[in-house]
Amino acid sequence: MKTHVKALVVGGGAVGTSIAYHLARAGWDDVMLLERDELTSGSTWHAAGLLPYFNMSYATTHIHDYSIKFYKTLEEETGLDAGFFVVGNLRMAQTEERMDEYRVYATTAETCGVPYEWMTPSEIKARWPLIRTEDLKGAIYHPTDGYINPADVTMAMAKGARQRGVTIERKWQADAFEWKGDHWDVTCTKMVEKGGNLVPSDEQIVISAEHVVTASGNHAQRTAKMLGIKMPAIPVEHQFIVTEPDPALVEYRKTNEQHPVIRDADAKWYVREERGGWILGPYERNAPARFEYGVPDSFRADLFPLDLERIEEEYMSMIHRIPSSETVGLKDDFNGPICYTPDGNPLVGPAPGLRNMWLAEGFSFGITAAGGTGYYLAQLMVEGEAEIDMASLDPKRYGSWMTTEYAARKNEEAYEHVYILHHPDEERPACRPLRTAPAYDRQKALGAQFGHVNGWERPNYYGPLDADENFDHDARSFRRGGWWKYAVDEAKAVREGVGLIDATAFTKHVVKGPGATQFLDWFTCNKLPKVGRINLTYALTSKGTTRTEYTIVRLAENEYYLVSAGAWTAYDADYLRKAAEDKAGEFGYIEIQDVTTQWGVFAIAGPKSRDVLKEIVKDADPETVLGNKRFPWLTCRDIELGMCPVRAIRVAYTGELGWELHHPIEMQNYLWDQLMAAGAKHDMKLVGARAQNWLRQEKSYRAFGTELGRDATPLEADLPRFVDLSKDFHGKAEMEATGVRVKCCTFLIDGPADADPWGREALYDGETRVGRLTSGGYSVAFGKSIGVGYVKPELAVPGTKLKVKMLNQLWDAEVVEDSPYDPKNEVIRKDG
Incomplete structure (x- = not known):
């Protein structure tokens, strides 16, 4: 048995074999x-x-698309039938709202090149007469997918891997991982059969591997403990039943191809054909998480007892939808563990804090994702980056605040939500509130409706407190939700008066030490600011694409305050620390502190923002302390607001005159009360994240995770003013070699009267798809929908007329100049 390898993959399910094959x-x-x-x-x-x-x-979607296409090639390569039945996938809707969900999804499918068809109830009935359709509104149909035999496709990938030189060893368990500076030593134990159980033997070996990938499935918690990290991959029970043959289906098959997989999303189940009968797989309420602290040694290819009462409602709805199934008996049942994560997406990418350790865990749809995960993870490992931005799947999207209890409860919620309407404005309630800034209770008392960002509660908007308004804060929509009019009022307040925004969730780091300046000059692509000044800049990947966006405040010659997106604290911290460690020998000592939870942030913005601050600023000359001479745009000053020391930064993500007020978190309530009292004199309005998102699009401010990511360079994001090509920086050569394949621009959209884009819509030039939106919303400045997105460079010219696909219709969209609101930045520089 080998004891030295380039890469060791731990886990022999579909995901692990795909990774080994693709490496x-x-x-x-x-x-x-x-x-x-x-x-x-x-x-x-x-x-x-x-x-x-x-x-x-x-x-x-890209991962699933790759898998479906890849599985169709395995038999030709390996000679093994992967058991892929391309029968199509019919996803039905009982309501118009469900059809809206499909319409929103469909444009994402278009941007990825996924084929689909729309079907009416009568078309469904004519093609598949066993389905009851009189209470349906329609369906979306994918003709190119279907179902596959999981064991067959895994064995086909395993054979393909062996043909390419991969060694596969069974009955060996990884029991310890030790990083030796340039490789991992993995202690492995031979497993043996004993009394029907699988138990460790006395035989052990140590395998040295330059890279290790864990694809340990249900054993993810054990893996996490061995690695000393947190991983919210915990299984949830999933049960499905297999019926005896259905005579009506048997008769249907005499003259027809296999029945497609059908999904009644409103009834929360899938059904597919199986040997003349049906498989019913429900996603019911109250399915419990299992193995929160590890899988018992006695659990192998085992199952849990079936809980038919828990799925009775779903079973009866299957009988309603397929009436012929009513008299068919049950043939078999399965209730096994399927791993989940709090958001339902797997954990794919580098492990937090570790070198050359890669995770592929938490797959609730592991067969669908296995092929694509292997392909894109291999790109990450071999080439340094994948061709798509994998940040949304990165394991570091959950920080160290995450606990086992949190993961288990959120995973149960994610399971239950598989078929619950996926509104773009949804906010799932489990385990909330958890991370709250001190002003949370004050904000809630004033009507704040909160979103969930990296565990933090952050106001999305402020709704009415008067019960007579009969406003349902839990109402969601694929169009303009009930919250929309309140966000409009908040956005107008910032443009016309003054608004106060809680931005405490921002990620904040202090970087200091003798090597800090040289390191950050190499690590980021813009000039470093002078002491007391700020700059917007980007840290690039090894491929020259955007890894992180930073606002850098220079506090002293070798001390910097870095502010980045609140959703990505652990993600940013890990990259920053690893890069500093790599360069410490070259640049000297570098100290990095995550101070996110030490500083609260309020953003005050609008034409009257200076007037509010003048009410409470303590200075010998309060009339001039906030003026352009002493406090110009893009500077940082330590000021005092009442008794609260504040690191004030003159920037505004809304594009208005404004400041970010960074303050000691323990003084937040005091500062809040001071600002509220001063703001009352100037009709200050409380503003949430949704209005702020609209306002930043009016300024063409790119957002990390939407416009900015690892699939586009800063030059493709059309941000050359934040790239200093006169210096050397990480990723520069690769960025220049990439060129400008696509270009980011802003669109004003004449869309439907009751909907705005969400930022996932396809863009068309005539009949040709030419790009996609990455952000969307409503512009109070222009009175119409707005969006930011990417198109071919020759189309990213102001005045270009395109179409945007929204709710299955094409709407006029025009490319406008960057920063259509206040393009010369006169408002934001306003003196006073």
């Missing part, structure tokens, strides 16, 4: 896969094998 295909010729039992003995063996395209995530 070998990408050119790594020394890859080993370890499986503690037999291949497919985890969740793979009892998976239903469905391959659904449907997903609201751009990255995950």
Whole structure:
């Protein structure tokens, strides 16, 4: 048995075998896969094998699309039938709102090149007469997917991996991981059968691997403990039942191809054909999380007892939808663990804090995602980056604040929400509130309706307190929700008066030490600011694309305050620390402190923002302390607001005159009360994140995670003013070599009267798809919809007329000049 390899993959399910296969295909010729039992003995063996395209995530849609196309090639390569039945996938809707969900999803599918068809109830009935359709509104149909045999496709990938030189060892368990500076030593134990259980033997070996990938499925918590990290991958029970043959289906099949997979999303189930009968897979309420602290040694390819009462409602709805199934008996049942994460997306990418340790965990749709995960993770490992932005799947999207209890409860919620309407404005309630800034209770008492960002509660908007308004804050929509008019009022207040925004969730780091200046000059692409000044800049990937956006405040010659997106604290911290460690020998000592929870942030913005601050600023000359002479745009000053010391930064993400007020978190309530009292004299309005998102689009401010990501360079984001090509910086050569493949621009849109884009819509030039939106919303300055997105460079010219696909219709969209609101930045520089 080999003891030295380039890459060791731990886990022999569909995901692990795909990763091993794709690493070998990408050119790594020394890859080993370890499986503690037999291949497919985890969740793979009892998976239903469905391959659904449907997903609201751009990255995950690409992953699923690759899998479906890849699986169709395996038989030709390996000689093994992967068991892929391309029967199509019919996703039905009982309500117009469900059809709206499909319309919103469909444009994401278009941007990824996924084919689909719309079907009316009568068309469904004519084609598949066993389905009851009189209470349906319609359906979306994917003709190119279907279902696959999980064991067969896994074995086909395993054979393909072996053909490419991969070594696969069964009955070996990874029991310890030790980083040796340039490789991992993995202690492995031979597993043996004993009394029907699988137990460790006395035989051990140590495998040295330059890279390790964990794809341990249900054993993710054990893996996390061995690595000393947190990982919110915990299984939830998923049960499905198999019926006896249905005579009506048997008769149908005499003259027809296989029945497509059908999904009644409003009834919360999928059904597919199985040997003349049906498989019913429900996503019911109250399915429990299992193995929160590890899988018992006695649990192998085992199942849990079926809980038919828990799925009775879904079973009866299947009988309603397929009346012929009513008299058919049950043939078999399965209730097994399927791993989940709090948002339902897997954890794919580098492990937090570790070198050359890669995670591929938490796959609730593992068969669908296995092929694509192997392909894109291999790109990350071999080439440094994938061709799509994988940040939304990065394991570091959950920070160290995450606990086992949190993960278990949120995973149960994610399971239950598989078929609950996926509103773009949804806010799931489990485990909330958890992370709250001190002013949370004050904001809630004033009507704040909160969103959930990296565990933080952040106001989305402020709604009415008067019960007579009969306003349902939990009402969601694929069009303009009930919150829309309140966000409009908030946005207008910032443009016309003054608004106060809680931005405490911002990620904040202090970087200091003798090597700090040289390091940050290399790490980021813009000039470093002078002491007391600020700059917007970007840290690039090794491929020259955008890894992180920073606002850098220079506090002293070798001390910097870095502010970045609140959703990405652990993600940013990990990259920053690892880069500093790599360069410490070259640049000298660098100290990095995550001070996110030490500083609260209020953003005050609008023409009257200076007037509000003058009410409470303590200075010998309060009339001039906030003026352009002493406090110009893009500077930082330490000021006092009442008794609160404030690091005030003269920037405004809204594009108005304004300041970010960074303050000691323990003084937040005091400062809040001071600002509220002063603001009352100037009709200050409280403003949430949704209005702020609209306002920043009017200024063409790019946002990390939407416009800015690892699939486009800063030059493609059309931000050359923040790139200093006169200096050397990480990723510069790669950025220049990439060129400008696409270009980011802003659109004003004449859309429907009751809807705005969400930022996932396809853009068309005539009949040709030419790009996609990455952000969308409503512009109070222009009285119409607005969006930011990417198109071919020759189309990113002001005045270009395109079409945007919204709710299955094309609407006029025009490219406008960057920063259509106040393009010369006269408002933001206003003196007083």
